[in-house]
Amino acid sequence: xxxxxxxxxxxxxxxxxxxxxxxxxxxxxxxxxxxxxxxxxxxxxxxxxxxxxxxxxxxxxxxxxxxxxxxxxxxxxxxxxxxxxxxxxxxxxxxxxxxxxxxxxxxxxxxxxxxxxxxxxxxxxxxxxxxxxxxxxxxxxxxxxxxxxxxxxxxxxxxxxxxxxxxxxxxxxxxxxxxxxxxxxxxxxxxxxxxxxxxxxxxxxxxxxxxxxxxxxxxxxxxxxxxxxxxxxxxxxxxxxxxxxxxxxxxxxxxxxxxxxxxxxxxxxxxxxxxxxxxxxxxxxxxxxxxxxxxxxxxxxxxxxxxxxxxxxxxxxxxxxxxxxxxxxxxxxxxxxxxxxxxxxxxxxxxxxxxxxxxxxxxxxxxxxxxxxxxxxxxxxxxxxxxxxxxxxxxxxxxxxxxxxxxxxxxxxxxxxxxxxxxxxxxxxxxxxxxxxxxxxxxxxxxxx
Amino acid sequence: xxxxxxxxxxxxxxxxxxxxxxxxxxxxxxxxxxxxxxxxxxxxxxxxxxxxxxxxxxxxxxxxxxxxxxxxxxxxxxxxxxxxxxxxxxxxxxxxxxxxxxxxxxxxxxxxxxxxxxxxxxxxxxxxxxxxxxxxxxxxxxxxxxxxxxxxxxxxxxxxxxxxxxxxxxxxxxxxxxxxxxxxxxxxxxxxxxxxxxxxxxxxxxxxxxxxxxxxxxxxxxxxxxxxxxxxxxxxxxxxxxxxxxxxxxxxxxxxxxxxxxxxxxxxxxxxxxxxxxxxxxxxxxxxxxxxxxxxxxxxxxxxxxxxxxxxxxxxxxxxxxxxxxxxxxxxxxxxxxxxxxxxxxxxxxxxxxxxxxxxxxxxxxxxxxxxxxxxxxxxxxxxxxxxxxxxxxxxxxxxxxxxxxxxxxxxxxxxxxxxxxxxxxxxxxxxxxxxxxxxxxxxxxxxxxxxxxxxxxxxxxxxxxxxxxxxxxxxxxxxxxxxxxxxxxxxxxxxxxxxxxxxxxxxxxxxxxxxxxxxxxxxxxxxxxxxxxxxxxxx
Numbered sequence: 001x002x003x004x005x006x007x008x009x010x011x012x013x014x015x016x017x018x019x020x021x022x023x024x025x026x027x028x029x030x031x032x033x034x035x036x037x038x039x040x041x042x043x044x045x046x047x048x049x050x051x052x053x054x055x056x057x058x059x060x061x062x063x064x065x066x067x068x069x070x071x072x073x074x075x076x077x078x079x080x081x082x083x084x085x086x087x088x089x090x091x092x093x094x095x096x097x098x099x100x101x102x103x104x105x106x107x108x109x110x111x112x113x114x115x116x117x118x119x120x121x122x123x124x125x126x127x128x129x130x131x132x133x134x135x136x137x138x139x140x141x142x143x144x145x146x147x148x149x150x151x152x153x154x155x156x157x158x159x160x161x162x163x164x165x166x167x168x169x170x171x172x173x174x175x176x177x178x179x180x181x182x183x184x185x186x187x188x189x190x191x192x193x194x195x196x197x198x199x200x201x202x203x204x205x206x207x208x209x210x211x212x213x214x215x216x217x218x219x220x221x222x223x224x225x226x227x228x229x230x231x232x233x234x235x236x237x238x239x240x241x242x243x244x245x246x247x248x249x250x251x252x253x254x255x256x257x258x259x260x261x262x263x264x265x266x267x268x269x270x271x272x273x274x275x276x277x278x279x280x281x282x283x284x285x286x287x288x289x290x291x292x293x294x295x296x297x298x299x300x301x302x303x304x305x306x307x308x309x310x311x312x313x314x315x316x317x318x319x320x321x322x323x324x325x326x327x328x329x330x331x332x333x334x335x336x337x338x339x340x341x342x343x344x345x346x347x348x349x350x351x352x353x354x355x356x357x358x359x360x361x362x363x364x365x366x367x368x369x370x371x372x373x374x375x376x377x378x379x380x381x382x383x384x385x386x387x388x389x390x391x392x393x394x395x396x397x398x399x400x401x402x403x404x405x406x407x408x409x410x411x412x413x414x415x416x417x418x419x420x421x422x423x424x425x426x427x428x429x430x431x432x433x434x435x436x437x438x439x440x441x442x443x444x445x446x447x448x449x
Numbered sequence: 450x451x452x453x454x455x456x457x458x459x460x461x462x463x464x465x466x467x468x469x470x471x472x473x474x475x476x477x478x479x480x481x482x483x484x485x486x487x488x489x490x491x492x493x494x495x496x497x498x499x500x501x502x503x504x505x506x507x508x509x510x511x512x513x514x515x516x517x518x519x520x521x522x523x524x525x526x527x528x529x530x531x532x533x534x535x536x537x538x539x540x541x542x543x544x545x546x547x548x549x550x551x552x553x554x555x556x557x558x559x560x561x562x563x564x565x566x567x568x569x570x571x572x573x574x575x576x577x578x579x580x581x582x583x584x585x586x587x588x589x590x591x592x593x594x595x596x597x598x599x600x601x602x603x604x605x606x607x608x609x610x611x612x613x614x615x616x617x618x619x620x621x622x623x624x625x626x627x628x629x630x631x632x633x634x635x636x637x638x639x640x641x642x643x644x645x646x647x648x649x650x651x652x653x654x655x656x657x658x659x660x661x662x663x664x665x666x667x668x669x670x671x672x673x674x675x676x677x678x679x680x681x682x683x684x685x686x687x688x689x690x691x692x693x694x695x696x697x698x699x700x701x702x703x704x705x706x707x708x709x710x711x712x713x714x715x716x717x718x719x720x721x722x723x724x725x726x727x728x729x730x731x732x733x734x735x736x737x738x739x740x741x742x743x744x745x746x747x748x749x750x751x752x753x754x755x756x757x758x759x760x761x762x763x764x765x766x767x768x769x770x771x772x773x774x775x776x777x778x779x780x781x782x783x784x785x786x787x788x789x790x791x792x793x794x795x796x797x798x799x800x801x802x803x804x805x806x807x808x809x810x811x812x813x814x815x816x817x818x819x820x821x822x823x824x825x826x827x828x829x830x831x832x833x834x835x836x837x838x839x840x841x842x843x844x845x846x847x848x849x850x851x852x853x854x855x856x857x858x859x860x861x862x863x864x865x866x867x868x869x870x871x872x873x874x875x876x877x878x879x880x881x882x883x884x885x886x887x888x889x890x891x892x893x894x895x896x897x898x899x900x901x902x903x904x905x906x907x908x909x910x911x912x913x914x915x916x917x918x919x920x921x922x923x924x925x926x927x928x929x930x931x932x933x934x935x936x937x938x939x940x941x942x943x944x945x946x947x948x949x950x951x952x953x954x955x956x957x958x959x960x961x962x963x964x965x966x967x968x969x970x971x972x973x974x975x976x977x978x979x980x981x982x983x984x985x986x987x988x989x
Contacts, residue, residue, distance in 0.1 A: 011914070043915035050618035051611075051952075056916040059929055061809060164614040197608065296913045301978040320979040325911050327954040330610030330695075334911070334956055383956035386909025386976055411908055411959050413950050415697040442963050 002098035003027040004310060005087065007077055011296055012277025013103035014038045015303025016310075021068050023311040028069065029095065031087070033076040035127050037062060042296060044130045045157045049164040054127075080252045082270045099310055102249065102260055102268075102275040103303070106242035106294050109150075113238075115211030120219035121236045124158045133161070137235045140167045145233040147171075147222050149208045150240030151178050153326050156191075158237045159200050160329050170201040170231055172208055172224070174240075184341055184364045186353050187380055191328050194360055198329050211236055242294050244279040257281055259292045264316045266306045274310070276302035286319060288338055295324060321393040322376070323386060331360050336389035337376025339366040349375060352399065352430070354423045356381070363423065367399035374402045382419065383411035388445065400435055403427050407440040450601045457597025464590030471583065471651045475574025477517035479506045483570060495554040498528035506571060514568060518647045521567055522560040529555055565647035569667070576654040583655045592684055599688045609695035611952055613921070621875075622801050628875035636872035643863045646670040664722040672719075678794065679715050682707060685797035692800070698947045698960070702786060706793035714790045727753050729760045732788050735768045736827040737889035739862060743854060744838050772889075773896045779962055780903025781893035782945020791882060794871065795923065796946060799879020803948065806878035806925035813925065816885050816942065823861060824891035830857045861886065880923040884942055894941030902962040904969075905938035905949065907931060909976035912957045918949035932957050935975040939968060 004020055006013040009032035017028050043057040065072050075089040080100070087095045108123025110116045122132045137143035146162050148155050151173030159169045175181060178195065180188040195202045207225035214220040221232045244259035255261045255269040259281030266274050277299035282291045301319055308315035325334045340349065350369040355362035361381035367374050374397050377389065388409040392402055402409075406420045424437045479487075484507055488499055501524030506517065532554045539548035556563070576583045606612045621627040641648050653660075653668040656676055660668035668676075686707045693699035709732055718728030727749050735741040741764050750757035775783045785792045806812075830853045837843060837850040844850060870882025883890050897903060905928070912935075918928035924942045928949045931938045938958075950958040 040914040040916060042913040043917070046915065046917065047617075049613070050615040051613040052916055052920050053617050056920045059914045059916065059933060297910050297977055300910075300975070304974050304978055318979040320977050323910065323977055325955040330608055332954070332956050383908070383959070386911055390909065390976060411906075411956060413696060413698040413947060413959060414961065415701050417697070446964055446967050 001026055003029065003096070004099045004101065005095060005097035006030045006101040006103055007087070008032065008103035008105055008277070008279075009035075009038045009072070010041060010103060010105045010277060010299065011038075012105070012299035012303045013101065015300045016101055016103065016276060016307045017070050017303075018068075019304055019307030020310055021070060023307065023313075025069075026310070027071075029071040029073050029097075030065075031073045031075060031077060031095070033074065036072055036074050037065070039127070041125070044124070044127065045161050048130060048133060048161045077248055079248055080254065080273075082253050082273060085272070097272075099272045100274065101306060101310075102246070102254075102273065102279060103277045103299075104245045104279045105299075106278040107245040108154075108238055109241045109243050110238060111240065113149075113208055113211060115213060115219070116238065118211055118213050118219050118236075119217055120234055121211060121238060123238050124154050124161075125242065133235070137162060137165070137167055139165055143167050143234040145170065145231070146235040146237060147231055147233045148237040148239055149222075150238065151175060152239060152241060153179075154242075155237070155239035156195065156328055158239055159195070160198070162235075163198055163200060168199075168201070170203060170233070171195065172203050172206045174205070174207055176205050178202070178204070180341055181343060182341055184339065184351060184353070184378070186355060186362060187333075187364060187378060188341075190355070190360060190362060190380065191331065194329055194331055242278065244281065244292060246279050264318075265309055265314060266302055266317055267309075274306050276306050286317075287322075289319065289322065297323070321390050323390070331380055332383065333378070333380050334382075334384055335376065335378045336384065336386065337366070337374070337393050339364055339376040339378045352427055354419075354426050356419065361419065365399060365402065372398045372400065374399045377402070384409045385411045385445070399427075400433065403437070404435050405438050405444065407437060408445050410440070450604055454598050454601045454605070457594045457599070457601075459594070460590050461594030461598060464587055464592075464594055468587035468591065468652070471576050471587065471655070472648060473513060475513065475572050475576060475651055475654075476511040477506065477514055477568050477571040478508055478510075478512070478573070479567065479571045481507050484567075487567065487570065493556060495528045495532065495556065497531050497554075498524055498556060501527050502567075506567060514572075514648055514650060517568055517571065518561070518564040518645075521564040521647075525556055525560045525563055561645050561647050565650060565670070568647045568650040569653065572650060572654060574651075576651040577657075580655050580658055584658075587655060588680060592680065595684045596687065599684070599691065602688070602691050606691070611954075612692050613917075613952065616801075616804060622804070624805065624876055628802075631875045632872060635874065636868055639863075639868040639872050642670060642674060643867060649673070660719075663716070663719040664728075666722070675715050678790070679711050682710050682793055682797045685800070689797055689800060693951065696947070696951045699951060702947065703796065705787045706789075706796055709788045710790050710793045713788075721756075726756050727760065730790075731760075731763065731767075733790070734772055734784070734889055735764060736824065736831070736892065737789070737791070737887055738764070739827055739830070739857060739888070740854075742831045742834055742838075744834070747838060772893065773900075776893050776896040776903075777901050778903075780901055780943070780945050780960075781890070781897045781941075782903070782943070782947075782960070784893060785883060785890060785944035786946045791866070791870070791887065792944060795874075795879040795883060798871075799874050799923070802874045802876075802879045803923035804878070804920050805876060806880060806884065806923050808919050808922070808925050808927045813927075816925070819885045820887065820891040820894070820942075823865070823886050824888040826857060826861065827888040830854060861888075878923055878925070880925075880944070883944065884924050890942070890944075897943070898939060898941035900965075901939075902965060902968070903939075903945065904961065904963070905943065906959045906961055906963075907935055907937055908955075908957045908959070910935060910978070911955045913955055915954065917952040917954065918958060921948050921952045923948070928958070935970075935972045937968060937970050 004026045006017055009030045013030055017030055020026055020028060037058050038060060039057040040059060043052060046052040047054055075091065075093060078088050078090040080087055085097055108125050120136045122129050137146060145168045147170045148158050149172045159171050162169050177188040178191045192202060209223040209225040211219055212221045219234060219236050221230045222236060223230050246256055246260055249256055249260060253270055254273060259279050260268055260275035261283055262268055262275050262280045263283060266276055266280060268275055278294040280302065285291050298319060302317055305315050305317045321337055323336045348368050348370055349366050352365045359381065363382065364378045366376045374392060403424050406423065410418060420437050424435050428435055484502060505520035505524050532551045535551045536548055616622045649670060652673045653670060656668040656673055660666060660672050686703050689703045690700060713732045714730045718730055722728040740746055750761045786796055833845045833848050833850050833853050836845040865886040866882050870886065873881050912932040914929055914933045916929050918932060922928050923946060924944055926940050926943060928938055945960055947960050950960055
């Protein structure tokens with residue numbers, strides 16, 4: 001029996017712990033500083049919006065950890081001594097380990113803006129950020145305006161949060177259109193429009209110059225780089241991406257770049273030390289993935305994988321086909337396979353796109369224009385089956401095949417209006433094809449790949 | 450818009466206050482001949498009750514329902530005490546003949562029922578004389594007020610989508626003082642309705658014209674309840690249409706429960722009554738309809754000619770064939786959240802409280818014990834009743850038929866289904882009865898769990914464990930626990946309301962009826978991670 005210590009109780013660390021427990025009787029300790037019990041970070045927004053209480057974001061009841069013999073240790077690790085295999089905490093405590101898993105996640109980016117550490121300036125990542133927001137923006141009387149800097153997934157969520165309490169929001173986005181480094185123009189523009197429909201003051205092509213303080217050291221206003229305009233506000237949300245949370249590792253012998261460098265077995269350069277989740281950085285990218293992936297699912301998958309290795313079944317981290325999802329205010333987004341934006345897509349990649357004439361529903365299918373191989377799909381306002389697309393990607397199906405069987409992939413609730421016929425008709429018209437849409441078949445849907 | 454909403458709230462509260470206040474109005478007096486007729490009708494032989502009642506109700510003095518009720522109940526008890534004493538006396542004297550004679554003078558039934566029946570004849574006053582005006586001031590104001598409060602949400606809530614903002618920030622929906630007030634009001638309402646119907650006899654006057662129009666007779670307290678039930682479901686149904694207008698499943702489902710409540714549970718039985726048939730709710734399946742096999746019902750059906758026999762056969766076929774076959778194809782949702790009246794109220798009036806169901810493992814354990822116990826209780830009761838009905842015996846396997854029926858009606862029928870089931874909505878959620886108590890739900894659940902095509906499919910690896918699905922599951926299912934493991938949900942308690950799927954921000958959940966194979970899909974590793982599962986299993 002070995003003592004496995006996991007630093008960080010996010011989805012990566014907790015998944016690793018659960019799977020190690022399933023497959024072994026190693027002693028397990030999870031170290032955390034943010035909150036004793038695991039909670040779902042992605043749900044913090046819903047607490048502020050009043051959809052949930054904090055307890056609802058905890059996927060396991062509090063007795064779960066003791067019952068499964070997983071020790072929870074609250075504390076902040078100051079440094080790691082990999083020679084002696086000891087963690088030193090900021091309060092002087094020590095904890096020795098046989099194997100160490102680093103799963104410390106991310107922290108919000110700050111780019112050295114003047115005033116970025118003032119009161120009222122915050123990210124939206126930690127539980128403590130939520131507490132700060134509740135303090136500085138409890139309602140629209142105390143927070144007369146908020147400015148959000150950075151047009152990504154967290155930025156739009158923070159805007160949605162603040163709007164749920166009718167707080168006026170100015171949203172500064174560096175790009176010429178929302179998230180257009182990732183989304184094709186059709187979709188990015190639809191989201192721009194939707195943001196404005198929610199009465200959010202969206203400023204595209206706009207950068208932050210500085211944040212100004214009042215006499216008490218609290219945010220008073222921000223200055224815009226391009227125009228010099230001053231916008232008065234009580235809260236500034238910095239949501240310009242995240243970066244691995246590994247400052248305490250920098251002095252150790254563990255090799256780091258932006259994140260903790262790991263090989264395909266999630267091992268660091270030091271034996272018996274592993275890194276998973278947002279804080280791990282692959283030496284070489286896997287497929288078209290980034291070296292650092294700050295995504296819920298990849299954290300969970302790395303946790304599943306490293307647990308196998310630690311339990312004696314050495315397993316390579318092999319993420320399958322890319323997938324993801326998000327929600328932009330009222331618009332749900334799912335993606336399977338790779339759809340790159342116009343800016344970053346390759347020479348051979350081309351789109352087929354369809355958009356609903358009135359509602360916020362659209363899709364983009366990316367395929368190889370030489371071979372017609374299906375590469376990926378973005379769907380907005382339509383839910384799709386993960387299993388089906390995973391199978392089609394594995395089978396290297398063509399775009400025609402995907403369209404022909406598109407009804408099988410639909411995952412919208414029952415009675416929803418389906419759009420496959422219009423989608424296929426548009427493709428036929430544009431490409432001079434005569435694809436006939438097949439009716440949905442349970443047999444195909446549940447056939448094992 | 451906000452102004453309209455506030456006006457609506459004020460009108461609604463005004464209507465509710467007047468409605469509640471009518472209880473205290475009116476005067477209750479009978480003439481001597483009216484009383485004599487009643488006593489003759491009832492066949493009371495006790496001279497004591499005659500005299501006592503005469504003193505109590507044949508008077509010109511104005512008296513409200515509480516004074517009236519108190520006097521009538523005293524008369525009831527004085528008379529019975531008198532004969533009980535005689536019985537005890539003759540018993541001590543071993544004078545069996547005399548003792549036996551006294552029993553014919555005893556009054557059976559409940560004091561409040563006697564008081565209700567007399568009061569229904571005795572009342573005069575505002576609600577009786579001006580019932581249309583009274584209707585406008587109570588139901589009318591309430592409906593208009595509630596609609597004015599609800600309809601502005603079409604604009605105020607913004608574009609179609611999930612509308613749960615502020616639920617845990619507001620007193621009414623976060624177990625605050627408003628929620629407790631509502632609980633007290635609802636519990637009191639049910640206690641009075643079930644156990645002190647005479648106190649609300651004024652409400653029956655308000656609905657007498659409507660009742661007369663529908664079934665040719667005056668309204669009873671059950672007519673009031675039925676009418677109120679439909680009205681509340683309709684008004685709160687409008688709220689559902691607005692709140693979930695982006696979700697077609699919710700729209701269709703809400704329409705279905707409204708239809709079945711208003712047409713099947715309310716209109717058809719009333720019309721049948723007006724045609725001298727037994728009023729029957731064709732969708733109310735045994736054992737939820739627990740008195741279907743009671744003697745009085747069987748006798749009434751047998752004496753009602755062809756329609757009675759049809760109802761008898763239909764009732765049995767409904768429970769034994771239609772219910773399980775439909776559950777096999779569609780899950781228990783076809784009944785619990787598409788057809789059932791209890792479910793209908795839970796899905797309309799109860800929707801603002803759905804988040805309060807307890808999701809802990811302990812609550813799940815309690816649920817399984819309780820609901821299956823009630824199922825067994827209802828079956829034992831029916832068995833005893835039927836045995837006694839056909840054999841003429843008074844008890845079976847040592848259980849008295851009358852006792853077990855009374856106990857079940859009181860504990861399960863009145864307290865569990867009504868007082869607790871609906872009264873506790875604002876604190877314990879809207880499906881307390883359906884989850885912990887309903888014997889039909891238990892039966893449907895067993896079929897759903899073990900032999901059904903229904904499941905909630907989990908969409909591969911998309912779950913982010915946010916907890917919206919679990920929080921808004923009215924049945925207290927920890928939906929997330931399955932979704933985050935990539936497992937389908939096939940729990941017996943799921944009523945298929947579809948809200949987990951609606952509130953999911955990542956499109957993870959879908960209610961569907963598919964092949965049984967692969968319906969239950971335990972997974973070691975979620976989709977998206979290409980760990981070679983076979984080698985993993987082989988190495989173990």
